[in-house]
Amino acid sequence: MPRMLLSCTINGEPAELLVQPYHTLLEAVRDAARLTGTKEGCSTGDCGACTVHLDGKPVASCLVLAMQARDRDVRTIEGLATQASLHPVQEAFVAHGVPQCGFCIPGVLMSASALLAENPAPSEADIRMGIAGNLCRCTGYTKMVAAIHEAAGKVREG
Numbered sequence: 399m400p401r402m403l404l405s406c407t408i409n410g411e412p413a414e415l416l417v418q419p420y421h422t423l424l425e426a427v428r429d430a431a432r433l434t435g436t437k438e439g440c441s442t443g444d445c446g447a448c449t450v451h452l453d454g455k456p457v458a459s460c461l462v463l464a465m466q467a468r469d470r471d472v473r474t475i476e477g478l479a480t481q482a483s484l485h486p487v488q489e490a491f492v493a494h495g496v497p498q499c500g501f502c503i504p505g506v507l508m509s510a511s512a513l514l515a516e517n518p519a520p521s522e523a524d525i526r527m528g529i530a531g532n533l534c535r536c537t538g539y540t541k542m543v544a545a546i547h548e549a550a551g552k553v554r555e556g
């Protein structure tokens with residue numbers, strides 16, 4: 399099947415990728431753009447490991463067709479930090495020693511950063527709801543929730 403040209407923005411840079419019409423956004427990001435920080439877990443929308451931002455909203459990229467991202471803004475874990483600094487939620491995850499095996503962490507960070515962009519003063523329930531689609535087999539979530547709570551304070555301080 400002839401490939402299609404996907405034009406979009408990835409991590410603030412214009413991107414043109416050749417994809418099959420049946421390729422997912424996850425495949426476009428990992429295989430065509432070679433951004434392998436986004437992880438593939440279940441491929442059925444259940445684990446959240448593949449979470450990226452599409453126009454600022456978190457999506458399970460395994461459930462989005464690549465061509466649905468045409469002319470839209472995609473942000474992956476590689477684009478969460480700036481040249482100058484980590485995102486506050488990344489800093490807090492390091493400070494709290496959250497990552498264990500690390501497989502879920504890119505997806506959790508993308509969900510948490512989207513939550514804080516929309517709600518910089520989340521309750522614990524808001525935080526747990528914000529990462530409810532991200533499964534972690536290792537951490538038990540306690541440190542994760544504490545780190546996101548701390549990061550929210552830094553986001554509010556600017």
Ligand code: FES
Pocket residue numbers: 437438439440441442443444445446447448449458459460461
């Ligand atoms: S790989 Fe997409 S939700 Fe699990």
Ligand code: FES
Pocket residue numbers: 496497498499500501502503533534535536537
């Ligand atoms: S740190 Fe291992 S799955 Fe979350």
